[in-house]
Amino acid sequence: MIFELGRILQEYSDLFSFLRLVNYLTFRAIMAALSAAVFMFVFSRSFIFHMHRLGFQDQERDTGLATHDKSGTPTMGGILIIGAVVFSLGLWGNWTSPFLLYPLIAMLWHGAMGFWDDYAKIRRGSGNRGMSERMKLLLQSLFSAGFAWAMVGPLSPVGPEMATRIYVPFIKYPLFSLHPVLYGIFIFLFVIFVSNAVNLTDGLDGLAITPSLFVVGVLGVFAYVEGNTIYSSYLFYPYLRGAGELTVFAAACVGAGLGFLWYNAYPAQIFMGDTGSLAIGGTMAVISVLLKQEFLFPILGGLFVAEALTSQIQDKIGVRWLGRRIFYRAPLHHNLQHKGIAETKVVIRLWIISGLLALMALATLKIR
């Protein structure tokens, strides 16, 4: 809103020439982050108590750990996060850009899905019995399929030509170009995997949000580089016209995330719930795909990948097929807890790891 207004006013009269600031991505990004954070500070408190009164609280679930009971904390904080992002983009975003619309649709879709899941859990009074696994997968597939189709088709914000090229970290040039159908299948699986990974990571106070901040922040930097002709040619990145809008989006997410962490830090007053974790996961996946950094994700979001893999290996290969545990517990953070590391310590250690991974990912900007 301010973005549009600023542009109109500054053309209208020299009196508003200072408003040309809105043309600067960095300015808009910083303002987006700030306003999202302010939104969180203003509304969180009343939201938390509202949820508390409604009884929208986390339900008991079976984690296989003796000392793990989080039931009773208000949940669905994802609504706040989504609200803050939408609000701040409303102020500072360029709503005509597909680079804003795609991740936003991803966020809303996954958020709605997560809301359904959370609501089902609350209604049934059990943290293990949310939306059925099949339904969840179906909804995720619907979105991913639609997104994959849009990416390789004429609606593609990066152009269908560019879309199917495969960029790999540490290598300057695209390795090869995949067939659109194959690439579509690839990103279909990628989006489902990432959104579920964040969902699985969201198990301890503050564990999902901080690594997400790192990931989204680094992706924002990549967006700035790839959306800029000079930087992109200097660093040998494909120039993606308009991708800078993703910087604003990422900044809004970072602001909202910081504001959320304020209340989510141990002992948490609110959880993001599936509403938040699926929304963030879906958004991260879509941004990575839009920036052609799908293969950076295993490094950048290594923590999420590890969480998802441990969980899947333990469940699908170990418990269901081999008939034994492969890790003591899964996912990763429960394994660490099982070894007797206190929750806060587990969380901070995993933050450190994800921070280091984010640094490594940033290093790929230059090392290639």
Add this chain to the structure above:
Amino acid sequence: MISLLGVLAVLLAAGVLSARRWRRALTAPRRVLLTGGGTGGHVNPALAIAEAIKEREPDARFLYVGVAGKAEAVIVKRAGYPLAFVSSRGFPGMRPSPALVRFVATVGWGILQAAVILVRFRPHWVIATGGYVSAPIVSAAIFLRFLRVAPVRIYMHEQNSVPGQMNALLGRWADRVLLTFPQTLSYFPKNGVVVGYPVRHAIGAVPREEALQRLGFRLPPQRRVVFVFGGSQGARTINRALVEALGHLAEHRDRLFIIHGMGLARSEDYHAAEDTERLLRELYPDQTLDSFSDFYYRQDYFHNIADVYAVSDLVVCRSGAGSLNELARLGKPALLIPKANLPGDHQVMNARAMKQAGAAEVLFEDVLLADGRVEIRVDSRELASRILSLLDDEERLSQMALRSRGFLRRKATARILSELYQDRLYDNGYALQTVESGPPFLSNAQLLRRLQAAHASNPKDYDPTEVVGDLDDLTYYRHRAAALLASPSWQVRNVGVKLVGLTRYEAKVPALLHMLRDRTPVGRLKRLLGGDFEQVGFIRRNIVTALSVIGRFDSSVEAALLEALDDPYYEVRAEVCRVVPNFAQHLAGKDAWVEALLRRLRDPSFEVVVEAAKALGEVGVDGRALDALVGLKHAFHWQVRNAALMGIKRLLDRRVLRPCEEVLRDVNRFLLTAPDFRPTFTIRENYNAIVNLCRRGNMGREEARQGRSDLEVSRKDA
């Protein structure tokens, strides 16, 4: 979808054309459409009903509808009724699968055929006796009637105490569901009537003396006679168990006589007579076998079965509806051996119904895994002792005979006719509505959940009988659980192991131990990914738990546990350590165990070390345990150090160790953080304190109430 629409369209068209003609046709002689089959057990009741109708209305016309190639094709043709075929197949379950698709297609086509048959034959009555064979006709009839095309009355007959899938699903739309067992009324509260089991040529009661004349073999006087048979075809398990039991029964040869109907089975799978003869020769030397003849007589099949029934005091047989009907008609006490793993466990339910009526006893089959093959058998020793104890108790036998006589409705065909013609000659079943039909059996998953909850809430006084409520049901559950142990799928075996443990099935301890020690490796792919044996890690872990729940301790259990302490899977090792306290009074001070546990303190998995340290506190009797535990003071995981402290504490409690300065000096080194480190969260603590207070208060009041009632009881007693 399209085929479904097609079905609808054809039915509608045919209906409009034929509705009027059908109504007019109702004044013509009676037309009855019979259906049901798959096995003789469904066909014969239908024919019995047909015969009764024919007797009453000689010009009635009949049409039997079945599936080609099934029992009805043979039996009905021989009985001389016109026969038509539709296509149908058994319901494979709701799980999406190719079988389900085939089922939908076949039955859909079958319903179409059935609709055509119905429209052309225009019956007054449709009488269905169960089995998937009857599904198309019944569905089509219900559908046509719903469209007001077919003014037809639909009757179903259920032979067993648990309704088959077809009857359970479609029964609610039938005009009457004719039942054999009063227990089944709870499934059809609106339209169920108890009529009994219709038979064509009912076996009549024969006077004993007359029967003796006709028997064809000499029956020594003053003997109690047991008639053992497994249906007309014979049952392998019953035949084998009886042959084995003869050895035990031979001691009592002067007071009993056994008549054995081996069965007519001549298939490749089982040749009843040959198999039995072979086993007899294998087990007994020739002269012994010859000497058996003064108390044992065997024959393939008794054509004069009424005479055999008449002379026998006890019958040992299967609990199919037909057999039970004969028993009830003649008033014979029985020892029933239900065939396991039938749909809905209906033989078990039949047997339970008869047992509840006080007319029979039940002996279950055991499913065993022997040399990699699944073997179903009955314990011969148990069979012999049950037969003998029943024969000894004459009063009980006569009481059972009395109860048996009143167990099933008599004059079933007449009662059915009275329902068909609606002449109210008999009052069928409504008065019986109050019959207590014991609770349905729990599924394995439900049972497991219930037992686990009970065990978790109070492991000390855990008693599965209390949870299940009835000792006989528990026996059945135990057998069902044991049958799972032979499954090829490890997930199923795992459930079996848990259930065997939680039902405290002590007789299966050797089987569990065998599984625990079984080292058959799994396929290479699984081994690459971390699998080891066919009896997977979870199973071995759960076997250890089960052994502890069962609580039996002998040298074989000890040896197996000691071996499991070196199992390649860490959870098994940890679990063995965890159950050590339960067996502590047997294990304390045993050198082998102390050594083994000391070895476990160097285990690569910290979880095992933790449990081993705690276990050492239970069995340690000398300085070795203390030294080893103190040696853990520099362990990296705090849980290991914690467990070592717990072990030392236990040693102190057990007075193996005297509290002294020396211990204190060692213990000092255990804390890595400051000793007063204590995370605080006051609001939670206060909340928890209040919760605990209130809960305890509640419990206190309950206890007080209990105490008072106890007091009253004792006063009354005094």
